Amino acid sequence: MWYRISSSTVIWVANREIPINSTSGVLKLTTSGTLNIFRNTSDLTPIWSSNASFSVQNPVAELRENGNFVIREENDDNPVSFFWQSFDHPTDTLFSGMKLGKNFVTGQEWYLSCWKNSDDPAQGEYTYRLDPTGYPHNVIMKGQNLTFQTGAWNGVRFSGRPKSSGNTMYTHKVVINKEEVYYMFEQINSSVSRLMINQSGKGQRWTWLQQAQKWSILYEVPSDNCDNYNICGAYGDCNINNGPVCGCLEKFVPIDVDAWTKGDWGSGCTRKKPLDCQKGDGFRKYSHIKEPDTLSTWIDERINLKECKKSCLRNCSCMAYASLNISKGETGCLQWFGDLKDIREVSEGGADLFIRVAFSDSDREKNKATFIISLSVVGGVCLLGLPLAFCIWKIIKKKSKLKRSKGILQGSPKGILRGSSKEHSNMSQKEDPDLPYFSLTTLLHATNNFANSNKIGQGGFGPVFKGILEDGQQVAVKCLSETSTQGTNEFMNEVKFIAKLQHRNLVRLLGYCTDEENKMLIYEYMPNKSLDWHIFNEFRNKLLDWPKRFHIIDGIARGLLYLHQDSRLRIVHRDLKASNILLDVKMDAKISDFGTARSFRENETTASTNQLAGTFGYMPPEYALDGILSVKSDVFSFGVLALETVCGKRNREFIHSDHLQHLSGHAWRLHREGRTLELVHQNISQESDYALEMIRTIHIALLCVQQSREERPDMATVVLMLGSNGELPMPSQPGFFTEGNIVGSDADDNTLLEGR
Missing domain, CATH: 3.30.200.20 (Phosphorylase Kinase; domain 1)
Incomplete structure (x- = not known):
């Protein structure tokens, strides 16, 4: 089964374990209402069957508009009365109206499982499911091992996901009752969205771009290292903006300090001060975090957050509590028992979690100390008298104004x-x-x-x-x-x-x-920092798979196309480089730093300048040597940036034992010799499903860094080439093919030079 809008996007396969590799297959509906698939018309042994345990007088098999393939009674107009439906047997894709969860009455479980590889729809090793154990949350499993969990559902979203910003494509919900528990999303208007699990264990949300006639990825999980399950151990706090990413929650310390300093965080953290339930503990509030794994939890929908605290405090085994539902204010109670695992900081959204600590480390003790200090200060002011307080206020105000005037x-x-x-x-x-x-x-x-x-x-x-x-x-x-x-x-x-x-x-x-x-x-604020922070770091570079890299390259190209052609001002950026590409929470590329940008009139194509602005390694030869500026200057910079993103090395710092070319020269040499994939970073070179896309991207980058600016494509052509499979022209020699044409630094700071 596939979308009419995209015949290459397969969303459901009946006989996934025994695929037919030709067009000879036959699908038949029996008179009793059973679907069978045969290899051909002469083979009477079905290779797949719906195995229906019912008998229908007038069966009809129907593919409905929502993508559900059903068997129903011919004269039954009930829209949900089906004897069998494909929605009960999902493969690797969840679309609008499908359930992800479990029916406790029938034992039916709805979950996604990846393909074995891009050519084999048989079930792979990764599954995406709703885990009903404890309090329900979505998880990704590799076999029996948990690799990712979304955090608890809070009535609006899963706590581990960022706050949605104006989503108008779909709504989602979690339904929990005695008979079943499930997650579901529903499309809004004419939008088309799907959720899938791929062969690499990534849960991906895709949407169809009608104008571009292509799928675009909205987000994927795990999205960064902090999404890997329990990477920092119990009571560890993962923050992707820190290096290293793992730390302990406030008022907690590492259990094994020696292992922790070596980057082995599995042992987790423990409280600085031990609990003493008999004498009395307290709670400390931690905000904007993904809630811990809910395997050992208890809920009560009837009580509020204040009553939830009292209940948790009375139970010495209760380690934390939080609001169950934030859609109706802070209602309901969710409590954790045992060690708290898989905590991370969420840049936007997250949850407020109240963790049990020693009373002296609790918010109550902190508020008590603040109250005592405040009371003492107020008392002191009263004793000294209002006139003295007024004089002190005037002095402070005068000093503050003086410091501001100095800018420090x-x-x-x-x-x-x-x-x-x-x-x-x-x-x-x-x-x-x-x-x-x-x-x-x-x-x-x-x-x-x-x-x-x-x-x-x-x-x-x-x-x-x-x-x-x-x-x-x-x-x-x-x-x-x-x-x-x-x-x-x-x-x-x-x-x-x-x-x-x-x-x-x-x-x-x-x-x-x-x-x-x-x-x-x-x-x-960009939570994932800049592109150079990822691709030029040996450890973080390994976390970027090919789909992420291509998504970033494509985003940069689209941003430049807007600057060059579609914006009210026609802009040449002049300093496009890895440190000026910022990444948001979905790893969408954002071009930044327009301090040296230059606007062009509508009929203006080139300009000359006596003062160069930019960074060596990204400048085209006609600009670096002769001061000639055009939109093709940014195209050259884009080509260099694309090559750096593919291989994870800086253009001007690249060193090869066999020659003295920069990265672009080395890439051109490999491409001419038919060894293009040798340029790809070793961590993604094994992603064979994307090999052709990698080669094509490098080919496009080489077209952008050609010596002659007339031969370089404009950004409209680049975007078109990235999104299609058409034939590409052969690239000629890149600019600065021979090492030593120009002397400079490829540092992150802008390089402003006097012209020749």
Whole structure:
């Protein structure tokens, strides 16, 4: 069975264990209502049968519009009255209206199982199912081993999944009653979505793009290393933004410190202070986390969160509690017993989990200490008198104003903030009335005074800090530092361009700040950092399979196409490189850093410049040597970036024992010799199902890095080539084929050079 819109997308196979490799197969419906499949018309032994234990007087086999293949009574118009249905026998794909779960009355279980390989639909080693043990949650199993779990269902979503942002394609739900438990999603309007388990053990959500006539992946799980089941052990806390990713929850320490320091986190963590249930324990709140495995849990839908706490506190075996359903406020009670396993931090969404700790480490004790200190302070103020308190307030206010005027505030790192005058600040607000303005006070509060613990990056512009606004939205605050190689022009250039650009593959600018001497840009927060953080790290590079890499390459291409052709301004980025590609929670590529971008008039195709902006290794020869700029400059950079993404090595740092070419030269040499796949990173070179797509992607990248800019395709052609299987022209010699044509650094910081 397949979609009419995509005949190559098989979603259900009846005889998956005994496939027929020709068109001779025969499907028959018997007079009693049994479906049989035969190898051919002369073979009377069925290789597959529906094995129906019923008898139908006038049976009809019907493929319904929702994809359900059913056997029903011919004159029965009941839309759910079927004697047999394919929905009860899923293969590797779940689509709208299908169940994932178990019927406790009949023993029927609905689960997905992957194909053995791309050519063999027989059941593979991975399954995707709803586990009804404890409190229901979806899991991925490799044989009998758990590899991923979604976290508990909270009435809105599974706690391990990010908060949905305006999903209009489908709704989903979990139904739990005495007879059955199941997960189901339903499509909205005319959208087409499917959930599947592939041969690599990835659960993938796909949607059909009608205009592009292709499938697009919305997300997949496991999506990163923290999704691997219980990677940090009991009470371990996995944070993909940390290195290493595993740490212990606050108030917990590693059980085996020596193993922990060597990257072996399986032993997990334990409480700093032991529990003492008889004398009294307490609870500590942990927010934005994926709830632990619910294998040993207990629920009560009737009580609220306050009563849930009391119930858990009375039971010395209860280790944690949380709200059962957040769709109706914080209602219901979910309690955990035994060690808490498979906890991770979730960038957006997650759950509030209250874990049992010693009373002195609990929130109650913390609140008690805060109350005592506050009471003492208030009492002291009263004794000293209101006049003295007023004087102290005036002094503090005066000092705060003085520090702000210098651009260095208490608690913020010295020397990171530098900006234009207050006059320039007022001018900026008038020039960009549609772009939200953030006060410095708001950003100080969001970033905890630009604490070093919130620093998430450093570029040519300056440091970048993670912040959380009052409404809970996570942001990235990019500060212009005193040591920056860029200045006011680049700052205003970024505001000017990116504020007017809206595309799913461009990073979104939320606002800016030019408060007195400080200049900052506020962006949407990207939890998976930048592309270079993944592909140029030996460990993290191994976590990127080919579908993720291709998805990233395709996203960059689509973002550039928008800049070059579809945006209101025709933009040449000029500094496209791995560190300027950010990745969101779904690993969607987002082009960032428009400080050196250049706009072109509608009829303008090239320009000359006396000041080069960009990074060596990504610059095309005509730009690096002669200052000639065009949209083909970005095409060249894209080609280099695509090659780096495929093999996980930097273009200019690439070294080969047999020759002196850069990465692009080495790729061209391999391609001419018919050894293209040798360029692919060894961790994904074994993914044979994607071999042709890998070769084609490298071929397209080589077309983009050709010496002559006239021979390079434009981005519209690149996007078309990536999404089709048509014949490709042979690439000619790439730019800078011989090592040593140009001297420079391929560092992450922008390289601004004086022209020749």
